[in-house]
Amino acid sequence: AQKVTQAQTEISVVEKEDVTLDCVYETRDTTYYLFWYKQPPSGELVFLIRRNSFDEQNEISGRYSWNFQKSTSSFNFTITASQVVDSAVYFCALSEAGQAGTALIFGKGTTLSVSS
Amino acid sequence: DVKVTQSSRYLVKRTGEKVFLECVQDMDHENMFWYRQDPGLGLRLIYFSYDVKMKEKGDIPEGYSVSREKKERFSLILESASTNQTSMYLCASSLALATYNEQFFGPGTRLTVL
Numbered sequence: 689a690q691k692v693t694q695a696q697t698e699i700s701v702v703e704k705e706d707v708t709l710d711c712v713y714e715t716r717d718t719t720y721y722l723f724w725y726k727q728p729p730s731g732e733l734v735f736l737i738r739r740n741s742f743d744e745q746n747e748i749s750g751r752y753s754w755n756f757q758k759s760t761s762s763f764n765f766t767i768t769a770s771q772v773v774d775s776a777v778y779f780c781a782l783s784e785a786g787q788a789g790t791a792l793i794f795g796k797g798t799t800l801s802v803s804s
Numbered sequence: 805d806v807k808v809t810q811s812s813r814y815l816v817k818r819t820g821e822k823v824f825l826e827c828v829q830d831m832d833h834e835n836m837f838w839y840r841q842d843p844g845l846g847l848r849l850i851y852f853s854y855d856v857k858m859k860e861k862g863d864i865p866e867g868y869s870v871s872r873e874k875k876e877r878f879s880l881i882l883e884s885a886s887t888n889q890t891s892m893y894l895c896a897s898s899l900a901l902a903t904y905n906e907q908f909f910g911p912g913t914r915l916t917v918l
Contacts, residue, residue: 731914733894779847
């Protein structure tokens with residue numbers, strides 16, 4: 689069965705600290721896709737990144753970086769030098785290939801609070 | 805700019821009322837989805853549609869129905885609202901065929917059933 693686990697329910701950091709959000713997934717498919725979304729207090733989910741199962745290359749985008757390791761079924765997200773504007777709920781999600789219209793399977797989310 | 809809009813940000817209804825939540829996307833996406841978000845439970849899929857007049861049940865379809873008469877519009881219907889349907893409802897859309905395409909979300913409707 690497909691499953692996404694975000695073990696950290698809440699994380700609190702002080703501005704400029706680095707923080708890593710963990711994501712562990714389960715799937716039987718060899719082809720699948722992983723996503724991270726951000727949900728700020730306004731409520732709208734914002735797409736951050738997509739990764740397919742054949743691409744284990746890590747990615748960096750500004751202060752954001754993602755570490756994908758198939759060996760441990762993990763897709764962790766690191767924010768470097770956190771800012772107050774990073775405060776949000778972050779969701780990791782999984783999608784399996786091969787079926788039109790397949791929905792995303794979301795983890796329960798990690799609430800990140802960054803204080804000044 | 806891509807856009808998914810939902811008819812209301814906040815809605816208050818009474819138990820037993822029939823409730824319509826509307827979602828419109830302007831990206832010509834084939835797929836549309838309705839999720840429910842509750843604290844500690846994340847997002848759970850209620851229904852999705854991959855074409856006009858087509859629908860598929862998600863993980864928690866009980867107490868809900870949907871309608872997709874036009875490609876850009878996907879409606880969620882609570883036939884007889886109950887207090888346990890108080891929640892945040894999120895609509896999303898994506899392109900067809902390739903499941904790796906990201907979903908675009910609307911701002912959400914926070915529904916309270918009294």
